[in-house]
Amino acid sequence: MGLVSQPTAAPRRGRFFRIVAAVAVLLALAGYVLVQYISGGGSGPRCTAQGGDGTSYRLSPEQAVNAATISAVGTSRGMPERAVTIALATALQESELHNLDHGDRDSLGLFQQRPSQGWGTAKQVMDPVYASGKFYEHLGKIHDYSRLPLTVAAQEVQRSGFPQAYAKQEPDAQLLAAALTGRSPASFSCAATKSSLAGDPAAVRAALKRDFGSGVLPSGKSAQPSEVRLPVRTTTARAVGAPGTESVQQRGWELAYWAVANSAALHIQQVSYAGQEWTAATNHAPWRRTDTTQTVSTGRSAGQGATEVRIALTK
Structure with missing residues (x-):
């Protein structure tokens, strides 16, 4: 009596794994495109602050809107460019200039302000204008803040667990502040x-x-x-x-x-x-x-x- 070959599951498993692999590649590609758009990379929409010495900082349209709001709220309150620099450096470190709806514990928004610590309601701190205003309100109460190192001034407002982290954001924040407050020689374009x-x-x-x-x-x-x-x-x-x-x-x-x-x-x-x-x-x-x-x-x-x-x- 001859042997009858039995159907094997191997071809099915092979097709299944190929489909899974193809889906993974498509998801990875979509994720890459999304990250490039958000970060201002690639050839998509992007904005650039340009310094007179050839330095530059590139950001996405979303980040540009938030940075412009932080600057406008500051100057409208009569705050000097140094205050805008401190605020921008803080937001760059805390949220990368994204208006986050999540964070450590109940931290929210551009500055990761915590409603439980008296910064306002969750809805309020998610409003970039309100959040910026509260930051400047606290900064303005610090004696001689414009003469303090940026890390010290920012820490007095934020009470962060990693205060020295603000220092690495200072050069980009200075460039953005010089541009968005309208001071030469910085420039801004998108x-x-x-x-x-x-x-x-x-x-x-x-x-x-x-x-x-x-x-x-x-x-x-x-x-x-x-x-x-x-x-x-x-x-x-x-x-x-x-x-x-x-x-x-x-x-x-x-x-x-x-x-x-x-x-x-x-x-x-x-x-x-x-x-x-x-x-x-x-x-x-x-x-x-x-x-x-x-x-x-x-x-x-x-x-x-x-x-x-x-x-x-x-x-």
Whole structure:
């Protein structure tokens, strides 16, 4: 009697393992793409703070929005650039400028503030404007904080278990603060493709009011439905001594860079100020000169549009 061969499970097991391997590869690829987008890597949307000495710091659109908010809340409270640097270094260390909904014990948000330690409700500390304001409130109570080492000042506010960790964030925080507060020679730009969604001027005004306060907005609406125009003037909080051309220009660049940082979130297509212009839908998206007027001591043009920042939205 001849032997009858029995079916084997080996081919089935082989197909199963190949399917599992293929799924794993696809998941890994999707994860890589997601990480690259979040971190600002690859060829996707990204923002860059550029120093006059050639140093730079690259961040994702989400991180750029949060960094711009931290800076705007600080300057609107009359805090100096050093305070903004301390706040940015702290947020870089605590959350990498992501508004985290989790953390050690009940820590939340950009600064990993704990509701159980009196920082506010969970909802409040997840609000970047509120969280930034509370950080500056505590920082302002520290005597002579601007003269303290950054690690000491940050630790006085945060009470971290690893206070020396803030030191490694200081160079990047200094670069970001110099750019986002509008001080030369730093600059800020984002590379992004033009949005397919139309921008909403009301949303831009609401975001400006949220970060800077109502005083940043003009009294009337723009004549153009797809743009927002901001008059450039120093606030009482920002002015030190008699406000001059340079301090006004710093305020203008602060507003302009805020708009660029928020360009992806608010569907901003173009930002113009002081004879220079940033436009989305370009590969590198640098600022370019739109006139040849003689520059002032900041190194930027003092020509056309020095009295207002023009924000054009995607139509």
